[in-house]
Amino acid sequence: xxxxxxxxxxxxxxxxxxxxxxxxxxxxxxxxxxxxxxxxxxxxxxxxxxxxxxxxxxxxxxxxxxxxxxxxxxxxxxxxxxxxxxxxxxxxxxxxxxxxxxxxxxxxxxxxxxxxxxxxxxxxxxxxxxxxxxxxxxxxxxxxxxxxxxxxxxxxxxxxxxxxxxxxxxxxxxxxxxxxxxxxxxxxxxxxxxxxxxxxxxxxxxxxxxxxxxxxxxxxxxxxxxxxxxxxxxxxxxxxxxxxxxxxxxxxxxxxxxxxxxxxxxxxxxxxxxxxxxxxxxxxxxxxxxxxxxxxxxxxxxxxxxxx
Numbered sequence: 001x002x003x004x005x006x007x008x009x010x011x012x013x014x015x016x017x018x019x020x021x022x023x024x025x026x027x028x029x030x031x032x033x034x035x036x037x038x039x040x041x042x043x044x045x046x047x048x049x050x051x052x053x054x055x056x057x058x059x060x061x062x063x064x065x066x067x068x069x070x071x072x073x074x075x076x077x078x079x080x081x082x083x084x085x086x087x088x089x090x091x092x093x094x095x096x097x098x099x100x101x102x103x104x105x106x107x108x109x110x111x112x113x114x115x116x117x118x119x120x121x122x123x124x125x126x127x128x129x130x131x132x133x134x135x136x137x138x139x140x141x142x143x144x145x146x147x148x149x150x151x152x153x154x155x156x157x158x159x160x161x162x163x164x165x166x167x168x169x170x171x172x173x174x175x176x177x178x179x180x181x182x183x184x185x186x187x188x189x190x191x192x193x194x195x196x197x198x199x200x201x202x203x204x205x206x207x208x209x210x211x212x213x214x215x216x217x218x219x220x221x222x223x224x225x226x227x228x229x230x231x232x233x234x235x236x237x238x239x240x241x242x243x244x245x246x247x248x249x250x251x252x253x254x255x256x257x258x259x260x261x262x263x264x265x266x267x268x269x270x271x272x273x274x275x276x277x278x279x280x281x282x283x284x285x286x287x288x289x290x291x292x293x294x295x296x297x298x299x300x301x302x303x304x305x306x307x308x
Contacts, residue, residue: 016127016221019194020094032154032199038088039135039190048137050080051103051213061110062206064216065102066247074248077103085215089133089192096219099130099226100247104214106145106206113145113205116174116182119197120161123224129154129197130224133217136189144212145204147193148182154198156280159269160237161197162229164253169269170200176274178202181281194219218247230256237267 019025024034054076056068065077081101090096099122106112122130140146160166170177177200187193195201197218206212220226228246230238238255239262250256272280 017094018096018128018131018221019092021092024092025094028194028196031151033149033151033185033193033195035185035187035191035193036092037188037191038092039085039192041190043084043088044137044189046084047081047135047215048213050077050084051105051137054080054103056103056105058105058107059109060107062104062106062112062114064104066100067252069251071249074102077101078248081215081217085135086217089135089194089217089219092192092194093131093219095222096131097222099218099220099244101215101217104134104216106203106212108206108209108211111205112212114203116170116178116200116202117168118157118161118200119195119218120163121227121229122197122218123220123227125158125198127221131219132195132197133192133219134187134195135192135215135217136187137213137215138211139189140187140212140214141208142184142204143206143208144210145206147185147187148178148202148204149185149195150177150182150200150281152281152284153200154196155284157198157200160229160239160267162231162237164231166229166231166237167267167269169272170277172271173274173277177277181277228256228258229262231267235266235268237264238262 017025019028019034024036027034054073056063056065056073057070065074068074078101081103082098086098086101090098119130119132134147157170159169182200182202185193226242226244226246228240228242230240232238238260240256240258241261242256242258246256246258
């Protein structure tokens, strides 16, 4: 098939409506995230039971359940979380499906910093990216490692993102971005943070002495074809059309199975400097200010980082 920036969603797009509430949807489009109360204590307790009953075998260092090589473990977590925490999230989303659900865990020992990054492309992003639904199951304060984001960054940081390791054009300035531009987002137990997959985000080291647990769901439009991009050792990239089962069956680093629709001999992304980033950010004309959503429910062109 012919490959263009539009085909891969690597151009600035007008995102379709993704949240039922239009005010929240505008905030999501503008800032790249919203925080909404969706779950009661019973839902949280059920989800924590899943964490306790499904043994990852990992007791040190940050991990997400999809990082495991145990297919059974990944499938069990995905199945149970989709039954428990997806329904309350589904009520605020418009015509979306849950592609995969996982646990994101920060034990009290080991390295638990999640560096500045963007989430994988999971769909053609010409109509908008997949949504990350991040739901704390235990309290998260500064000592557990708050979520931090660069509001509006989903508008101008475009590119292919997948496994096992894609070029990161902002890697050299990631610490400055975090220190100088990113803001804390406080998400309480019972709330969900719905975030555009292109948004720059990070979480810090867990220094609380307690295990921090959050549920994660990737949501995509009901009519969207799931995708995964794989970067070979030689720098080439392959794009695959996959099914929902793919994300609980494949192991990161392995060549994916699925229908191959894209092959690039080499894929690089130009390095972004701090002046570059500030210039792109100013072009969005959005202030770097915290925006908390009101509760809705009570109980490149290829290889281009320029906004198109």
